[in-house]
Amino acid sequence: MQNIALTVFLVWSAVTVAIFVFVARSGRSPGELPLKAYKRNRVIFLGALLSAAVVLLFFTLPLAPYPNEGDVPDRIVYVSGKQFAFKLSDRPISREDALNDEVFLSIQPIRAGEFVEFRISAADVTHGFCIYDGDGKVLTQTQAMPGYVNRLRHRFTESGVYPVLCFEFCGIGHHTMKTQLEVVDDPTAGSPIAGSLSAESPAAKNAVATN
Ligand SMILES: [Cu+2]
DSSP states (O other): OOHHHHHHHHHHHHHHHHHHHHHHHHHHHSSOHHHHHHHHHHHHHHHHHHHHHHHHHHHHHHGGGOOOOOOOOOEEEEEEEEETTTEEEOOOOOOHHHOOOOOOOOBOOOEEOOEEEEEEEESSSSSEEEEEEETSSSEEEEEOOTOOOOOEEEESSOOEEEEEEEEESSTTTTGOOOEEEEEEETTTTTTOSSSHHHHSSSSHHHHHHHO
């Protein structure tokens, strides 16, 4: 990633310098200005730019990572963030339950291939809800905000343990705010989950290392 950024920066810098040199050199002998040609070139340039933009949008807009309202999720998981833990439930979480440390909530394991819609909110301050794969790479994320329900859709194609970390600095215990999602091939094999991620798990270590 760093190398790509450096390459883009260097190429872009070279192009910028070339443009400046070209403009500086071409401005030395003004002579007679061919205004008609300038106007025509301007129209051609604008037309080409607009056409390129339309073609680019045509091919890239369908790739935008926004949920298609027509897609129906296989299941809905409710999430509430609170300093410094997540609560997950298969049913909507009341504010009282979200705030009450004595209330323990859990969800049924997610089936591999299942298309899940998370409905995410927060009980106190803004948190982040970020799902990682087992190698600690970000799969998807959104904010968990008090007073709002953010919908996040994701299809879990492979079984495994998916760490979830808070992605928004939310206070002194932010780094401890984590949970995990268990995705199973056989839905009868898993157990309900809600607890914190064990610090010894390799998935947790990877996730923390890249956060
Ligand atoms: Cu946090």
